[in-house]
Amino acid sequence: MTTTPATPAVPVRRLDRLLFGDNQFFGVNHMSEEKARSQQLRFQRIDSVMSVLDAARDEGINTFMCTTHDRVAEICDIVRANPTAYPDMVFHPCMPYAHKYANAVTEDGFLGAIRRFMPDSGVVGAALKGTRSLAAKDVEGIATLLIDAELKMFEGLDTPVVWMQNVIVDLLLGLGFLDAFRIFADHVRSRHGAEPGFITMNLPQLLDALETVGVENPLVCSNINKLGFRMSGGVEGYLDALERRPFRAVAMSVFASGAIPAEEAIEWACGLPNLESIVFGASSRSNIAHTARLVEQYWS
Template sequence: MMDKLLFGDNQFFGINHMSEEKARAQAMRFQDTSAIMEVLDAAYDEGIRTFMCTTHDRIAEICDVVRANPGRYDGFQFYPCMPYAHKYANAVTDHGMVGAIAHFMPEDGLFKTMLRSGAALVTKDAEGIVKVLIDAEMKMFAGLRTPVIFMQNVFVDLLLGMGFTKAFRMFHDHVREKYRAEPGFITMNLPLLADALAAEGIESPIICSNINKIGFRMCGGADKYREVLESGKVRAIAMSVYASGAIPPREAIEWVAGLQGVESIVFGASSRGNIRSTRDLVAEYMGAV
């Protein structure tokens, strides 16, 4: 069972879909890990135990703090979301496509040797590369609770567009077999992804997507979203429920809570007051967080 309320990390890395000025201010505020931990501590103290985060390099510092203080963070868990697109984009710029893949491989691993000779690309050993890259991303979470592991929307939607849906099955199987975790998928198009996962034989997938009253960034249309949710074929996590501030909090939470098929809400906040306000609204409309 997933918690009703999950805490996201967009605010820590300068991501705001409505205001570039606010995004820049947040990026400046959270340059130090201590500033991030202050907000995470506030969320934890307000009863939120799940941190849904990217595999940004600075998340490794958060993992170190949590590992070093098991008593303080009893019950705390991470939902890693990978791969972190900017990290790979920068690596491609610096090292080229093949060099970027090699950059994230184990130093003395078989695949690094294969990539140097081009053998992995020649044999199209996509599954092997996918597994090694997942393992590389997961290293920072060693020894921590990661019951759900997500594929990020940039890659999910790219794979959807390419029609390479077999990669979803590769991710799904490796996450379950090696990490004993539930695989999750983040997307900007819930209806299209739900169909693709079903075609790959992935049943009751955890899918995180924008779900809000005004249809903000809900590709495929609100009616299609409702149809998929009411089918009971997916376990949905709603993000952007406030539509970046366009919907009043109570109205937003009440509407999402009334939808069939939404198990959790993920949100970002940078103050204890906003964290508590969202927690109280979710508890009122969806039950204990």
């Protein structure tokens, strides 16, 4: 495959050490379905979500790494409507929200799903009428339009990084469709002035793929914890990548969904080379404050 250099990088902004995730708001817990259901019920009210985000901000955690779930649009509306209350809030959109598309295809079929999510434009209309764009499977054209549609909810907000979700990243890795990473990176940079980020469950393989298509010094978020929980290839491969490979690392699942005590997990993670940020989720003020204190203590 010919290496194609990506669009020149946008100005790099150093990430905060702690990023706040959104799994707890939408009933995602990798160890306990019961806890996931409980959290989903608790956060049905948007004011319950905002109270936790406000608690994170009280601890100096201003970056919200979130999916493009429909309810995130409500959060965006609140932040836009209250600029003095959220003057420095940063969003890191993660896309696509796979369940949203799966449900749409089930309800409306493939073409109906495209109509639902794509902007209403002449290009889209032509594609959906079966003209050359769709017949030729113009993946790049459709993909970039979908990116634009997903980012619409964040209009007017600070979005310095846009992430490709692991469910898509790892699917593309498996299919060998590596040019999709370059398409995503180029479009996020050129159209939205943001840095592209990639979330994966296979860090070493993704770094090889991004190097192949010319995405240099990428932002990559992956599970990184001392137990090897959901780390394809094992802990040693990840540690080797952190030591030797040129990329900006963000760690998720450092607690291995609660299997590692918080202090032990944070102390280990903060000692890793080349780690720029940790993303975590929590549903209580006390847990947020505890994590923030541990990171301040161990991240020298």
